[in-house]
Amino acid sequence: MADKIFRVNMTDLSTSIEDVPADWAGHGGRGLTSNIVAAEVPPSCHPLGPNNKLIFAPGLLSGTAASNSGRISAGAKSPLTGTIKESNSGGTSAQRLAKIGCKALIIEGQPKDDSWYSLLLTPEGVTISKEEELVGKGNFAVVETVEKRFSDKIGILSIGQGGEMLMTAANISVKDPDSHVRSLGRGGLGAVMGSKKIKFIALDAQDGKVAIADMDAFRAANKIFTKALVDHPVSQALGTYGSNVLVNIINEAGGLPTKNFSAGQFEGHEQISGETMHDIIVERGGKPTHGCHAGCVIKCSQIYNDLKGNYKTSGMEYESIWAMGADCTVDNLDQIAEMDHIMDDIGIDTIETAVAFGVAMEGGVLEFGDSEEMIRILTEEIAKGTALGRVIGNGAGSVGRTYGVTRVPVVKNQAIPAYDPRAIKGIGITYATSTQGADHTMGYTIATEILGVGGTADPLSKEGMVELSRGLQIATAAIDSTGMCLFIAFAALDDGTCLPALIDMLNARFGINLTAEDVTNLGMSILKTEHAFNTAAGFTNLDDRLPEFFATEPVAPHNAVWDFSGEEIDTFWNF
């Protein structure tokens, strides 16, 4: 069955299934969502109005047996940044969408009344239903109820109270294989889903399968690809300690933003580190190793139990733990796990929300390190939509403006994640030039600057950093189109068999003849398409800048400042 475009119009509650236009045929994941946004969304539209569109797309290899290919992309104009946005996540939805035969789901328009709706996708099409029972509920109640209505095999995309209340930190939750949730985290796409009045989308693949043009070639390439992933030592460490293994090394390098970016090292780093987390998990009978989707061979996720040995949360990432931990000076993993669980339920981005808390602490709303008050604000203010809850639920920039704080770590109004750009300069280029606001995953220079993967670069030197970020941003845009988890990049950077095998799988899946050069060109074209959308939306090179305080406040222990000139940053786009 040929893949189709599924379209839903929430203004007149109509649906259609369309052939894939030739221009979109070679795209998947981020490449597809960004091309659809660029083609169909007016750049000047209000992100929460009827003219924005919310697009979901599985990657090109999602739904196949390719290892680590279960990533889904969501795209729209972001209500947080005002730029184009692609957010991606694991979970089961990419595989369900691909098996449904849905190359992309485009949701447009906006209901004229106050009713809430749900969508059900099957290979036959989309059904729109009114939803009442789950309105006002968190994501865990949604998953439990929707599974009862359909089956536990159903894929689910949902929003919590954050998305319903159109908070710009709202994410979209993606059910994982254990009926817990992962998140399409960044950029406030949950608010876009809320603005379309869709509480959840159920994905029933029935017995749908993804067609493979050359199965023998596909299997052979997947074997090589899988071996490259499994053999790489970074994969092995990720399986043991999760991405949180980074707390100690980033702290050691002096780049762990602490106390709302006022220092580069956190006294409590050991208590929130991957090593400590691993020991706690093992001691309480949790799982240090856990995959967010079937077919993942790296398994960086984990099951974290509480003191009594009961399930508390899963999939805690380094960036989430850093944000709630070092940035808010909370040195207690149980409190962090509790907050992670609450934020998953409300459906708000852990990075944006926790960085917003750091700014609120700076502004005197609560004390640094007061995790009890953070938990109270999450449950009593944000989940209930009080005035304070909405100020924090609209992100770090919102808090800074409301309380007159000048140290506000955002680019294009999106919170800067877990690496200080003064002490690790390449990542600052990524934050500044990313088409989507501050986002480490757009061009993960940390691999080279700190971890020594894919070469080395001095993190305190500007030398070669624009080129490093550019190369990685181009490669990332391509990887984000395949449905592959970004963590394949460690093997891809070091093992010469990895990328050719990935390209062989793409060719075998579709019966085409892509070369490595084609893949690079794909990445460049995606970046340029996204950049052109932002330009049309009113962004200029002057928006590709870090907040002023990075240039004026040296950060310990290196006493480094951000010293790139605007002209130097702007050379990023010379390609």
Place this chain on the structure above:
Amino acid sequence: MQVQVKLFAFFRENRFIKEDRELPNGTTAGQVVDELDIDREEVGVLMLNSRHCKFDTVLQEGDIYAIFPVIGGG
């Protein structure tokens, strides 16, 4: 001379997290790795006083020396 040595991830197993060690003058970063019976092939990153260093870097009195296996995340 005295140097503080810090180990991370699985390098800690059957060793230590942090230890002040008495070393002869002129000891290199690599010699400490060897002395701890850590396979150099497994070493990902060495940092001396929060800056990356190499196996042949000579340690100095009062240094803080961190040894990491190959790790990643993000």
